[in-house]
Amino acid sequence: MADALTQLGFASWLSVLIASIIKVTLILVGGSVGMMFLTWYERRSISYMQDRRGPNRVGPQGLLQPISEAIKTMTKEDATPRDADKIVHFLAPVVMLGATVLSFAVIPWGRMFPVDLNAAVLFVIATGGLHSIGMMMAGWGSNNKFALLGGMRGVAQLISYEIPQVMAIIPVVLMTGSMSLQKIVEAQNDFAGLGWYVFSPVGLLGFALFFTASLAEGERTPFDIPEADSEIIAGYMTEYSGMKFAVFYLSNYMSNLAVCFITATLYLGGGNGPGVDALGGIAGGLLSLIYFLLKSFALFFVMVLIRATVPRLRVDQLMSFAWKFLLPLVLVNILSASFWVALLRWDQQWPKLTEWFGAPSTADATNWGRLAIAIVLTLLINAGAVALIMRLTNRNVQKHLYTTDEELALGLS
């Protein structure tokens, strides 16, 4: 965009500035409009899951409901507790929203990339981690026990789930050989745009793990422990009202949106799909945007479905789920991803394979023989690991749920 402006006769620094301002505006508007749509979408779909209809009065099908609510929150009184740490209390929502908006800088909209960072994946993770600072600030600055409890829980949860989340991305990075989101999307463009990572055993497991960990990152049910309403009112948001509360709300939904976008980009091929390359140009770009949004909102629907189904976990269950279930599977998945990459890419390590099946291609995965071997091998590893860990978890659960007669007789437990 900056180049086009320079050609129009602007000074180079000015064209860069203008281009940046336009991009920032687009991101901010896109993010908040997306977030508004998301609130409507969630409320409507969860309503139907509960045999209700949800907001359907303001505007067509209630689509303008978020706007009326925005006006409502803006006109509400903004109260700060007397004993709160005023500055921290004020800055907490800003930090939260800032962290979320930052991650939108690298998220592609279909095939449109606002910024193509070569370490975009890392950037997304890092900005996601900033959330915990905002949470802790809100919890501490409010000078309220529930807020503090919520903030502590939030940080504890984020720290434990960041690990499986980050490690679940490693297979994708390994398979692509790059941390750039653009490269990751390009790498999933085989098979007429359907070569998404989720269709490989490694990608499938990675997708499930990453999505689960992201639910915890975005404080979605069943991981909404930091704001568990039935226990600690609204967690770290307890002392917030009016516009500040709205900013928290905005940042929560924007981060959910970001999670959906990133999951769609990493595992569901981003804007790739049949027909995008064939159309090309602007039409192709629009089609890719539509594909991308469809994928993201389908993912969000799954989030809503989970929220409508699963009750909140206890804190100890949350922790044991992260450390005893997600983490081992994530490690195994990295292992099988390494096998996958080795089989498909590193021909010098496997000269015999080159002899049998021909030279591997780095650009696409159309070497059927190697592909078959890789799929079978990783499928075996992953399925075996899942079965094993499920069995172990099951044992543990059973042991904790029931006390056997012998144990009772021995006076144990």
Added chain:
Amino acid sequence: MTLSHLATEDVFVVERNDADFRAGQGMTKGLGIVFRKFRKALFGKPNSDRADTEGQFNVQYPEERLAMPEAYRNMPILLYDDATGHELCTSCFQCERICPPQVIHITQAKDPATGKPVPAAAKFVLEYDTCMSCGYCAEVCPFDAIKMDHDFELSTANHPELDVDYNRLLRPVSYYETIAPTMWSDVKEQAMKKLQNNIKRRPGDIGRDHGQKIKGGAPVAAAATPAAGAAPAAAAKPRGPVAAIGKNMPEDKTAKLLAIRAANAAKRGGGAADAAPVAQAAPVVEAVADAPAAVSAAPTGPVAAIGQNMSEDKRAKLEAIRAAKRAERGE
């Protein structure tokens, strides 16, 4: 609890721990159920049967409404007869007495000529804001004059508006018949019979002089009687205790007393004579309802009133009777 009314596919049994290998079946099954509910609510038929567990349950309220059950009760209303315009209420005060939050306030109508109470209410005020819709008033009313309405859209920004007076309480019997046909047909005959009896005892337009009634040609309240306007003036001269006296006096004395009163009234002449006895029903009411208590609580009141209209000897006799009564009670 029995689930027999549910079809078998509506009963979801989640096997928890009897399987050795458990790969989140409970979770997937739950997600499946919720998704099915989503699908049925979005695309399926709206739920029509209460035993049904799926489908859209909502009624889109302002556009769609559920039929009210007949016995639904919201706020009390007063009935009047379509044909004659006569109100069914006889001002018997049963409802005022039973009302738990005491939000009914009735003023009895009186014959302007004689000052005698008439089986009709001059004023009837009900505080809708404090009424708790218990329906006791409708239960207790011996004349089926007060009934519970089905209209619940009464919200207002104007609080005083919720003190509802006679004109706004009145509904024709035909209206009540439409909202509660069987409940009305159960009581219709006796209610109408009682009303006919009462109409005989209502002189002039008393008993049908409220509100803008469509049928029955009842006149508008203000023009028909000066009662409302004269009330404050009359309040200064308490005429009330007539009834209380009547109770304690032999037949002939009462008659004499009334004759004197009528004469006095004639002397004063004109509109004042009409107006005075009409108002001030409230003290009468108290006396009727609880005569001994009222007398003992304020014995001077009635005496003074009597004194104005009675000759010396009559007063002496009355005092004697009273003294005897007091002695009986052991004062």
